[in-house]
Amino acid sequence: MIEQYTSINKKLDELFNGHPAADEKLRQASKFMDAVKELIELCGDDPYRDGLQETPYRVLKAFLEYTEGYREDPKAHLEKTFEVDHRELVLVKNIEFHSLCEHHFAPFYGVAHVGYIPNEKITGLSKIARMVEGYAKRFQVQERLTTQIAEAVEEILEPKGTMVVIEAKHMCMCGRGVKKSNAMTTTSSVRGLFSDRSDLRSEFLSLLQR
Numbered sequence: 001m002i003e004q005y006t007s008i009n010k011k012l013d014e015l016f017n018g019h020p021a022a023d024e025k026l027r028q029a030s031k032f033m034d035a036v037k038e039l040i041e042l043c044g045d046d047p048y049r050d051g052l053q054e055t056p057y058r059v060l061k062a063f064l065e066y067t068e069g070y071r072e073d074p075k076a077h078l079e080k081t082f083e084v085d086h087r088e089l090v091l092v093k094n095i096e097f098h099s100l101c102e103h104h105f106a107p108f109y110g111v112a113h114v115g116y117i118p119n120e121k122i123t124g125l126s127k128i129a130r131m132v133e134g135y136a137k138r139f140q141v142q143e144r145l146t147t148q149i150a151e152a153v154e155e156i157l158e159p160k161g162t163m164v165v166i167e168a169k170h171m172c173m174c175g176r177g178v179k180k181s182n183a184m185t186t187t188s189s190v191r192g193l194f195s196d197r198s199d200l201r202s203e204f205l206s207l208l209q210r
């Protein structure tokens with residue numbers, strides 16, 4: 001047990017090595033891991049049995065991964081732009097993402113479709129995927145995720161119009177609560193020309209069907 005304790009302490013040190021507030025992070029991490037132990041007991045299991053001993057550390061590490069987006073500015077990915085003559089819709093479909101519902105800390109995941117009508121600037125297609133990832137890896141609700149993506153495109157690319165559609169499955173609706181395992185939630189956010197023109201929204205949606 002002592003051996004295991006030391007090995008986890010070592011891993012924790014590595015996790016926060018070089019962080020400007022490493023001591024504070026270590027203190028929070030150890031309180032959090034104690035709380036996970038309490039939770040395991042509260043749920044009716046033994047936190048010291050074999051399979052669960054390192055679980056508090058694993059949960060901590062997983063949460064730091066789920067929330068990597070807090071430690072970056074996702075819209076900065078869009079800042080590498082190119083000037084082009086293209087004035088028609090650019091649509092990046094089926095950008096997979098995994099996020100965490102802020103109400104239950106349960107995963108929700110699905111695809112984002114991001115489209116914009118350039119004004120002068122376009123960005124790399126992979127940059128849009130990275131930006132989506134940055135906003136997804138936070139405590140989220142699907143509605144805010146959709147809005148943040150649309151606003152990032154608006155702010156950095158200054159396009160004539162932006163449209164974002166997200167389709168996702170929420171584990172907090174599947175494994176618990178109402179237990180509807182096939183329910184999908186669709187959200188959309190439109191800006192600029194897309195707000196005014198239904199023909200552009202239809203074009204976007206018909207491209208999604210293909």
Ligand SMILES: [Zn+2]
Nearest residue numbers: 101103104172
């Ligand atoms: Zn939820």
